[in-house]
Amino acid sequence: MNLEDKTSAEEADKTFSTEPVSSRKPASFFQERPPQEIEVAPQLLRRWTRRDLLLFGAGAVAAVAAGGALLPQATLKRLGIIHENKNWPRKEWLLNKSLRIDDDVAEALYSSNRLVPTYTRSQITSLRNNYNGATPDPSYIPEWRLTLDGLASGLSVYLNIRNLLASFQVHEQITRLVCVEGWSAIAGWAGLRFDDLLRAHPPMSQAKWVRLESSVNLGPWGNPDPYYVSLDLATAHHAQTLLATHLNGKPLTVEHGAPLRLVAPVKLGLKNIKAITRISYTNDEPADYWAKRGYSRYDGI
Amino acid sequence: MTYSSHLGEVVATRMPEDQSGVRVLRRHHLLVRCTHWLNVPILLGLILSGISIYWASPVYKHQPDPQTGNVDPLADVGIWVCAHVPGLHQYSSPADWIYNHISLGPGMLAVALRLHWVCAYLFMLNGLVFVTGMVMGGGWRSLLPRQTDLRDALKMFRYYLGVPLAIVTGRIWLPPRFNTKYNALQRVAYFSVPIAGLLSVFTGWAIHKPMQLYWLTWIFGGYDKARVWHFWLVWLFILFVVPHVMLVLADGWDTLRSMIVGWSTRTERSEGS
Numbered sequence: 001m002n003l004e005d006k007t008s009a010e011e012a013d014k015t016f017s018t019e020p021v022s023s024r025k026p027a028s029f030f031q032e033r034p035p036q037e038i039e040v041a042p043q044l045l046r047r048w049t050r051r052d053l054l055l056f057g058a059g060a061v062a063a064v065a066a067g068g069a070l071l072p073q074a075t076l077k078r079l080g081i082i083h084e085n086k087n088w089p090r091k092e093w094l095l096n097k098s099l100r101i102d103d104d105v106a107e108a109l110y111s112s113n114r115l116v117p118t119y120t121r122s123q124i125t126s127l128r129n130n131y132n133g134a135t136p137d138p139s140y141i142p143e144w145r146l147t148l149d150g151l152a153s154g155l156s157v158y159l160n161i162r163n164l165l166a167s168f169q170v171h172e173q174i175t176r177l178v179c180v181e182g183w184s185a186i187a188g189w190a191g192l193r194f195d196d197l198l199r200a201h202p203p204m205s206q207a208k209w210v211r212l213e214s215s216v217n218l219g220p221w222g223n224p225d226p227y228y229v230s231l232d233l234a235t236a237h238h239a240q241t242l243l244a245t246h247l248n249g250k251p252l253t254v255e256h257g258a259p260l261r262l263v264a265p266v267k268l269g270l271k272n273i274k275a276i277t278r279i280s281y282t283n284d285e286p287a288d289y290w291a292k293r294g295y296s297r298y299d300g301i
Numbered sequence: 302m303t304y305s306s307h308l309g310e311v312v313a314t315r316m317p318e319d320q321s322g323v324r325v326l327r328r329h330h331l332l333v334r335c336t337h338w339l340n341v342p343i344l345l346g347l348i349l350s351g352i353s354i355y356w357a358s359p360v361y362k363h364q365p366d367p368q369t370g371n372v373d374p375l376a377d378v379g380i381w382v383c384a385h386v387p388g389l390h391q392y393s394s395p396a397d398w399i400y401n402h403i404s405l406g407p408g409m410l411a412v413a414l415r416l417h418w419v420c421a422y423l424f425m426l427n428g429l430v431f432v433t434g435m436v437m438g439g440g441w442r443s444l445l446p447r448q449t450d451l452r453d454a455l456k457m458f459r460y461y462l463g464v465p466l467a468i469v470t471g472r473i474w475l476p477p478r479f480n481t482k483y484n485a486l487q488r489v490a491y492f493s494v495p496i497a498g499l500l501s502v503f504t505g506w507a508i509h510k511p512m513q514l515y516w517l518t519w520i521f522g523g524y525d526k527a528r529v530w531h532f533w534l535v536w537l538f539i540l541f542v543v544p545h546v547m548l549v550l551a552d553g554w555d556t557l558r559s560m561i562v563g564w565s566t567r568t569e570r571s572e573g574s
Contacts, residue, residue: 075349
């Protein structure tokens with residue numbers, strides 16, 4: 001009687017009753033606890049089940065819809081889900097947003113004091129020329145000169161390779177070049193520090209970015225395909241960011257960007273632009289060849 | 302002291318129970334359930350985009366094939382399939398067949414990378430919520446390895462192997478008895494998989510930021526080895542998921558439902574059956 005009264009009082013108090021917790025203390029903090037047993041009215045249990053299964057179903061539909069909206073058109077076409085391009089207008093916005101978040105994380109991780117690992121001569125590996133466009137005719141090399149724009153002086157400066165090698169100290173480093181595709185190579189570079197060039201020819205005070213242009217500017221069929229990259233000024237100041245003239249002790253070949261190329265080991269290989277012809281300092285972020293093709297813009301590694 | 306004895310006492314004192322009530326066991330915390338299911342689309346996105354990224358520079362390569370010039374063993378599988386499976390002889394790019402079927406497709410590095418970052422950030426966020434749910438619900442204690450786990454896991458494995466034979470011969474084949482939330486084999490699996498997830502995240506960061514996080518890359522043996530780790534961890538997930546799904550379906554509706562609704566009506570297991 002007494003017990004029944006107690007049960008009904010509990011039922012009235014709340015819709016289910018929880019078993020009393022074991023009075024004995026568990027042997028250790030890590031020991032598995034007894035399962036919690038509860039008593040539920042059948043109607044309530046049915047309501048819970050219905051609610052949770054409906055929510056699960058709604059979640060599954062939402063996941064399929066999100067997957068369909070985010071997957072590339074080509075994949076959906078191949079699967080026979082769509083037959084013509086149906087681009088969801090906010091899709092690019094969402095994917096670009098996530099790319100920006102990742103870029104911001106990379107920028108936050110960057111420290112101008114942190115040097116990248118260096119290697120010994122025996123660890124050097126072969127470095128491939130991953131440029132799939134036509135290699136330019138080396139005839140540009142004798143007349144090559146570097147143009148500097150966006151300087152504090154307001155003037156443009158023209159430098160040839162003799163000026164550069166005569167006025168700046170040459171630094172050597174053996175670092176790893178990491179490609180966005182996933183391969184990497186260890187190479188020995190020699191050249192001047194970008195930071196030294198910045199000191200000798202300071203950019204305008206508000207400048208935050210560098211735009212670098214190249215004479216590697218031909219597509220696979222010899223068609224015009226100019227290559228240019230954006231670089232943040234903080235990376236240009238990094239002690240291991242070189243304007244390299246030599247690879248593994250030899251002057252750069254045309255395939256590797258003669259006569260002057262960027263070596264920024266804190267960036268993906270695609271920022272390490274070859275055969276630089278022009279360096280412009282800008283206030284706003286300049287365009288970038290690969291960012292226009294759906295890759296990230298900061299590319300800090 | 303097992304809780305089978307403890308529960309026995311409790312049941313005894315409550316013998317004249319209210320007939321209208323249904324006894325259920327709380328099994329999975331709400332956050333654990335949500336993150337468990339969110340892992341399905343997130344991991345699918347990570348794997349599909351990940352294999353597209355792998356395509357751009359395969360880890361495993363052989364000497365170029367004299368006929369096709371191919372260096373990628375995965376592409377060889379596709380070439381073999383197209384040559385031997387009826388109806389596929391006309392397939393336009395046999396070297397791409399495997400990538401067309403287990404990834405977003407070849408030649409989509411930029412798209413694949415963007416999707417990989419979206420899914421990777423969601424995966425890390427999901428992992429944090431999962432850990433929160435594990436702590437709030439106290440479920441983490443059920444996953445911790447025990448000293449007897451190796452022996453019990455082997456027993457359980459032997460039981461699973463014997464099930465098909467028992468069905469064929471009509472023999473009675475009882476599972477090993479246990480009075481914990483999971484059996485030892487489940488515990489090994491459910492404990493290892495979150496750790497594999499954590500390792501995937503760490504190896505991912507090691508190859509994503511090999512310069513700023515060079516110490517992390519160093520832990521995994523350098524950039525190239527970290528890629529290999531990251532690659533094989535994927536197959537560990539796949540190796541887990543296939544038997545996981547099969548066994549849940551074999552175990553019945555109550556087990557599957559408990560990951561959706563959170564409770565199970567199988568109260569008898571804790572009583573030592």
